[in-house]
Amino acid sequence: MLCFILLGILVFTVLAFIVTNNGSGHSVAGLRYKEYQLRDYSSWFLKQLNNTHNWKHLKNCLVKSKDCKNLPKKYKTLKEYKMAELTPIEAGCCRPPSECGYPAINASYYDLSFHPISPNNDCKLYKNSGTIKCYNCDSCKAGVAQYMKTEWRVVAIFNVVLFVVLSMIYFVGCCARRNAARNSSKV
Numbered sequence: 671m672l673c674f675i676l677l678g679i680l681v682f683t684v685l686a687f688i689v690t691n692n693g694s695g696h697s698v699a700g701l702r703y704k705e706y707q708l709r710d711y712s713s714w715f716l717k718q719l720n721n722t723h724n725w726k727h728l729k730n731c732l733v734k735s736k737d738c739k740n741l742p743k744k745y746k747t748l749k750e751y752k753m754a755e756l757t758p759i760e761a762g763c764c765r766p767p768s769e770c771g772y773p774a775i776n777a778s779y780y781d782l783s784f785h786p787i788s789p790n791n792d793c794k795l796y797k798n799s800g801t802i803k804c805y806n807c808d809s810c811k812a813g814v815a816q817y818m819k820t821e822w823r824v825v826a827i828f829n830v831v832l833f834v835v836l837s838m839i840y841f842v843g844c845c846a847r848r849n850a851a852r853n854s855s856k857v
């Protein structure tokens with residue numbers, strides 16, 4: 671029984687490490703946080719996130735979670751906002767990717783009259799409206815992928831610890847039983 675639990679934990683942990691293996695963000699000059707790109711993540715992960723049906727649910731959740739709505743409260747001035755260390759979800763979902771070049775007016779408003787040089791479709795998808803923002807952008811999906819990646823890592827590390835502890839219990843129990851058997855056969 672314990673053996674099956676150990677095996678299950680091991681398989682899950684290995685899977686978690688494979689799924690979350692790569693994609694670690696791109697540094698942008700002048701920003702203190704990283705930007706994330708969808709193509710950096712494993713293809714299985716991408717398929718789940720880029721599935722319109724799945725994304726609709728996740729997006730509703732993101733809009734409700736008010737991460738973006740709280741940005742102007744957290745960063746009152748443009749200067750504070752530019753110095754901010756945004757989370758992957760904030761960086762991907764609440765603002766257009768920097769390659770679009772839209773000038774920021776404040777934490778919730780970008781000047782979209784600027785004509786973006788980048789062909790990135792995210793530049794067309796971004797709107798200042800609170801319910802649209804960049805929630806449909808690939809950058810937002812990548813932000814969510816990055817968030818999940820760190821969450822999964824925590825679970826995976828927890829699993830490794832659990833695996834070691836359970837293995838120890840298993841072997842101690844096993845040796846104790848063998849010793850007991852040997853002792854009783856001697857008598």
Ligand SMILES: *[C@@H]1O[C@H](CO)[C@@H](O)[C@H](O)[C@H]1NC(C)=O
Pocket residue numbers: 692693694710711712
């Ligand atoms: C992620 O992994 C895929 C294949 O497993 C690889 O093609 C891609 O270059 C990797 N990306 C990064 C950023 O390492």
Ligand SMILES: *[C@@H]1O[C@H](CO)[C@@H](O)[C@H](O)[C@H]1NC(C)=O
Pocket residue numbers: 708709716720
């Ligand atoms: C996501 O899906 C759309 C079609 O629904 C496709 O055009 C796009 O290339 C996909 N993006 C990635 C990164 O797989």
Ligand SMILES: *[C@@H]1O[C@H](CO)[C@@H](O)[C@H](O)[C@H]1NC(C)=O
Pocket residue numbers: 742775776777778779
């Ligand atoms: C941000 O700027 C826009 C346009 O100037 C303005 O309408 C909006 O009220 C500002 N938002 C905040 C939170 O200051």
